[in-house]
Amino acid sequence: MPLADKLVSSFLAFELDINFQSPVHNIRTNAIKNFEKLGFPSKKLEDWKYTSLNKVLKEDYTLFSKKKNVLDFKNVKDFFLDNTESYKIVFVDGFYDPFLSQTSHDGIDICIMSAALTKSKYSSIIKKYFNTSIGKNESFSQLNTAFSKEGAYVHIPKNIILEKPIEIIHFATGNESALMLQPRNLIVIEESSQAEIIESHQSLTENPIFTNSVTEIFVAKNAHLDYYKLQNDRLSSSLIDNTYISQKRDSNAKIHTFSFGGKLTRNNLNYFQKGSYINSTMKGVTIIDDNQLVDHHTLVDHTRPNCESHQDYKGIFSGNSTGVFNGKIIVDKIAQKTNAFQQNNNILLNDKSTINSKPQLEIFADDVKCSHGCTIGQLDQDALFYLRARGIPKKEAEALLTYAFANNVLESVNIPGLKSRIKKIIANKLNVKLGFDL
Amino acid sequence: MAYTEEELKKELETKEYEYGFVTDIESDTFPIGLNEGIVEAISKKKEEPQWMTDWRLKAFKAWKEMKEPKWANVKYSKPDFQKISYYSAPKGKDKYNSLDEVDPELLKTFEKLGISINEQKKLAGVAVDIVMDSVSVATTFKETLSKKGILFCSISEAIKDHPDLVKKYIGSVVPQKDNFYATLNSAVFSDGSFCYIPKGVRCPMELSTYFRINQAGTGQFERTLVIADKDSYVSYLEGCTAPSRDENQLHAAVVELVALDGAEIKYSTVQNWFPGNKNGKGGVFNFVTKRGICHTNSKISWTQVETGSAITWKYPSCILKGDNSIGEFYSIAVTNNYQQADTGTKMIHLGKNTKSTIISKGISAGKSQNSYRGLVQINSRAENARNFSQCDSLLMGNKCGAHTFPYIEAKNKTAIVEHEASTSKIGEDQIFYCNQRGIDTEKAIALIVNGFSKEVLNNLPMEFAVEAQKLLEISLEGSVG
Numbered sequence: 001m002p003l004a005d006k007l008v009s010s011f012l013a014f015e016l017d018i019n020f021q022s023p024v025h026n027i028r029t030n031a032i033k034n035f036e037k038l039g040f041p042s043k044k045l046e047d048w049k050y051t052s053l054n055k056v057l058k059e060d061y062t063l064f065s066k067k068k069n070v071l072d073f074k075n076v077k078d079f080f081l082d083n084t085e086s087y088k089i090v091f092v093d094g095f096y097d098p099f100l101s102q103t104s105h106d107g108i109d110i111c112i113m114s115a116a117l118t119k120s121k122y123s124s125i126i127k128k129y130f131n132t133s134i135g136k137n138e139s140f141s142q143l144n145t146a147f148s149k150e151g152a153y154v155h156i157p158k159n160i161i162l163e164k165p166i167e168i169i170h171f172a173t174g175n176e177s178a179l180m181l182q183p184r185n186l187i188v189i190e191e192s193s194q195a196e197i198i199e200s201h202q203s204l205t206e207n208p209i210f211t212n213s214v215t216e217i218f219v220a221k222n223a224h225l226d227y228y229k230l231q232n233d234r235l236s237s238s239l240i241d242n243t244y245i246s247q248k249r250d251s252n253a254k255i256h257t258f259s260f261g262g263k264l265t266r267n268n269l270n271y272f273q274k275g276s277y278i279n280s281t282m283k284g285v286t287i288i289d290d291n292q293l294v295d296h297h298t299l300v301d302h303t304r305p306n307c308e309s310h311q312d313y314k315g316i317f318s319g320n321s322t323g324v325f326n327g328k329i330i331v332d333k334i335a336q337k338t339n340a341f342q343q344n345n346n347i348l349l350n351d352k353s354t355i356n357s358k359p360q361l362e363i364f365a366d367d368v369k370c371s372h373g374c375t376i377g378q379l380d381q382d383a384l385f386y387l388r389a390r391g392i393p394k395k396e397a398e399a400l401l402t403y404a405f406a407n408n409v410l411e412s413v414n415i416p417g418l419k420s421r422i423k424k425i426i427a428n429k430l431n432v433k434l435g436f437d438l
Numbered sequence: 439m440a441y442t443e444e445e446l447k448k449e450l451e452t453k454e455y456e457y458g459f460v461t462d463i464e465s466d467t468f469p470i471g472l473n474e475g476i477v478e479a480i481s482k483k484k485e486e487p488q489w490m491t492d493w494r495l496k497a498f499k500a501w502k503e504m505k506e507p508k509w510a511n512v513k514y515s516k517p518d519f520q521k522i523s524y525y526s527a528p529k530g531k532d533k534y535n536s537l538d539e540v541d542p543e544l545l546k547t548f549e550k551l552g553i554s555i556n557e558q559k560k561l562a563g564v565a566v567d568i569v570m571d572s573v574s575v576a577t578t579f580k581e582t583l584s585k586k587g588i589l590f591c592s593i594s595e596a597i598k599d600h601p602d603l604v605k606k607y608i609g610s611v612v613p614q615k616d617n618f619y620a621t622l623n624s625a626v627f628s629d630g631s632f633c634y635i636p637k638g639v640r641c642p643m644e645l646s647t648y649f650r651i652n653q654a655g656t657g658q659f660e661r662t663l664v665i666a667d668k669d670s671y672v673s674y675l676e677g678c679t680a681p682s683r684d685e686n687q688l689h690a691a692v693v694e695l696v697a698l699d700g701a702e703i704k705y706s707t708v709q710n711w712f713p714g715n716k717n718g719k720g721g722v723f724n725f726v727t728k729r730g731i732c733h734t735n736s737k738i739s740w741t742q743v744e745t746g747s748a749i750t751w752k753y754p755s756c757i758l759k760g761d762n763s764i765g766e767f768y769s770i771a772v773t774n775n776y777q778q779a780d781t782g783t784k785m786i787h788l789g790k791n792t793k794s795t796i797i798s799k800g801i802s803a804g805k806s807q808n809s810y811r812g813l814v815q816i817n818s819r820a821e822n823a824r825n826f827s828q829c830d831s832l833l834m835g836n837k838c839g840a841h842t843f844p845y846i847e848a849k850n851k852t853a854i855v856e857h858e859a860s861t862s863k864i865g866e867d868q869i870f871y872c873n874q875r876g877i878d879t880e881k882a883i884a885l886i887v888n889g890f891s892k893e894v895l896n897n898l899p900m901e902f903a904v905e906a907q908k909l910l911e912i913s914l915e916g917s918v919g
Contacts, residue, residue, distance in 0.1 A: 357845075
């Protein structure tokens with residue numbers, strides 16, 4: 001049975017299993033109807049022109065893992081940050097793992113969606129925010145909404161600056177021969193609060209994993225959010241990551257996406273600016289090879305005056321890999337004095353690798369500064385020669401230049417433990433033993 | 439009195455279209471509607487050989503199966519293809535032997551348009567082929583050109599007189615089934631220009647075609663084919679106008695350029711179809727397919743100034759097939775009132791060491807929408823391909839929109855592709871800077887807009903640059919010096 005049909009037909013069973021009376025029952029039912037109408041996107045759609053899902057969708061995925069698997073911290077320690085105190089929300093095969101997690105209810109809520117969706121004390125927040133930023137025509141997000149049950153729930157009330165970052169990790173143990181996961185996260189940062197979040201998806205075996213994740217983020221007045229997505233999964237895993245960020249005035253939200261692993265990764269990153277003096281930043285580094293595909297789709301909707309957005313995506317492609325960048329900036333009529341910048345730089349290291357880039361601007365206001373730049377090129381041969389003339393072997397010299405190319409994205413990572421981890425991954429990816437601590 | 443941007447805006451909104459007159463000459467117009475019979479009748483009217491009729495019918499058959507494209511960033515009510523007359527020609531003698539025999543009304547029309555055929559013959563040294571409604575009415579300088587072996591005539595003459603060349607190249611760059619409007623054109627094209635430059639010949643003068651829609655309720659479907667043989671050079675100009683009418687008129691042209699090894703074609707367009715009145719009523723739908731193919735060491739350069747049309751849907755493209763070939767695209771698109779433009783280019787790099795440059799300038803005013811849509815594609819065989827694209831938009835007022843949709847696809851590691859775009863308005867500080875130095879606001883705006891478009895205007899041939907400047911003045915009067 002095709003995956004889409006299988007999903008639709010198992011919806012009833014899914015709802016029976018959990019609470020029918022849940023306040024989100026109607027939302028789920030509508031969402032599955034929408035998904036049934038839309039189906040999975042095909043290459044005929046402009047937004048999926050360069051990304052084919054055929055290979056990913058043809059696997060026979062188990063939709064819900066049957067049993068809870070217990071992981072030993074020793075075995076997965078490497079996937080957590082080194083020497084960094086943090087809150088942790090950990091899921092294993094879609095189930096919450098209380099042993100690996102470290103949550104909090106001490107004035108803040110760092111816990112899980114299944115609790116938020118069922119307990120009455122959270123119902124006002126759920127009512128106010130849940131599923132409010134998702135478009136009707138986005139089939140993956142609709143699908144996720146229909147099956148929304150578990151994920152991270154973070155609510156930071158007014159005037160709190162989180163001392164520790166929050167780590168959200170989704171493990172897949174390979175219990176099932178192929179597994180589909182649909183985590184649903186809700187992050188609400190109230191007025192003048194600050195938080196740092198790191199999200200990653202990690203498969204532990206070679207069994208195919210298909211993750212369709214939705215994260216809704218709400219950043220209130222004067223609040224700050226730093227969100228890091230670390231995508232370094234195995235080559236058997238695919239990820240569709242849908243993120244929606246709604247910002248209120250004077251707020252600042254940054255999203256860093258580091259894509260190194262996975263067979264197919266699609267990032268749909270949507271910013272909605274709902275006030276003045278907002279700053280939105282999205283940065284990304286993509287280093288992939290073999291048959292990997294990473295697709296970044298960003299949307300920034302400037303609806304109010306005096307806001308800024310900055311985008312900076314770097315990509316390095318070797319082997320048979322494919323990179324896609326599609327950035328869209330919309331500036332409404334009344335969004336005067338908007339500053340919007342978009343940059344996408346790419347390096348192709350191999351003749352079999354492909355890059356498709358489409359930086360778009362849609363501007364309806366006249367007093368704005370908007371620009372976008374896109375380049376495709378190679379490592380500078382002169383620089384390479386310079387390094388080699390000084391006794392640095394070719395591979396290391398190339399790695400150094402690659403690192404330098406990606407560095408201005410890395411520079412803005414504020415968590416030292418995360419930065420050193422990413423450096424390690426890059427060195428690993430480029431097959432060199434360098435610390436890059438120059 | 440100081441001239442402000444506000445006043446400029448007001449003036450832009452109320453400025454009338456200068457070429458909106460109708461020439462009262464009898465014409466021979468087909469009944470409205472489209473079917474196989476009409477296609478055959480057009481072919482018969484043009485006394486075409488059987489292969490051409492078959493070619494048209496084949497296209498028509500394909501067209502019936504096709505649907506109108508919807509992806510462009512323009513909104514309009516789609517034309518009813520059964521309500522258009524597909525053939526209209528000024529009535530008169532079949533063939534003019536000299537200009538004296540041409541209907542004086544017609545000559546007056548051209549004088550009004552600023553192209554006096556006689557005068558131009560003497561002074562400018564531009565050979566002109568004039569297409570009114572659907573038919574080529576006059577070609578000047580034919581003799582001088584033929585001494586060099588250059589063929590410059592209407593395409594229907596070429597079909598009769600040079601069938602080998604036409605047969606070989608027509609549809610070779612824009613295939614019959616390329617897109618909805620190109621296919622329609624292939625079926626019903628009535629006339630157009632044909633030009634062939636023999637090996638090693640440098641065309642001594644600018645070749646020029648002037649298109650005009652005159653008759654009401656007609657569509658214009660012309661087809662241009664330019665072939666530059668090995669190591670030849672030609673500079674080709676195209677201009678267009680139409681009367682002001684309340685209904686929308688359809689213009690669906692196809693232009694094919696073939697640059698053989700070492701040849702160079704420079705194709706310049708000044709498009710000034712009727713843009714509709716200031717409430718957005720009427721105006722020409724300009725759905726044009728233009729494409730050129732570059733063989734080894736050849737070069738095609740497109741320059742366009744787009745000021746007219748209610749809707750423009752146009753992507754002059756280059757297929758850089760041969761090694762070391764070069765494609766260039768320079769464009770200014772000005773939209774005002776309710777005009778909508780979705781224009782840009784495609785650069786397809788297939789050969790080694792191919793280069794392309796794209797400079798696109800969009801100026802939007804009033805309630806118009808101006809989009810740049812471009813594709814730069816580097817194929818895996820295209821070693822050392824190089825592209826530079828720049829698209830800048832200038833917005834006047836907050837009721838208009840500027841959009842950019844660049845597609846960049848690279849499959850070769852040696853490719854170097856750069857794309858940059860910016861959107862801005864005329865900055866208060868820029869004007870202040872000029873004011874401070876004793877330049878009044880009107881001149882300052884002129885200076886800035888002129889500077890903004892300079893890169894493109896510089897690429898127009900002398901004769902045309904004057905006309906283009908004049909056109910910019912009409913569209914943005916007071917702002918261009």
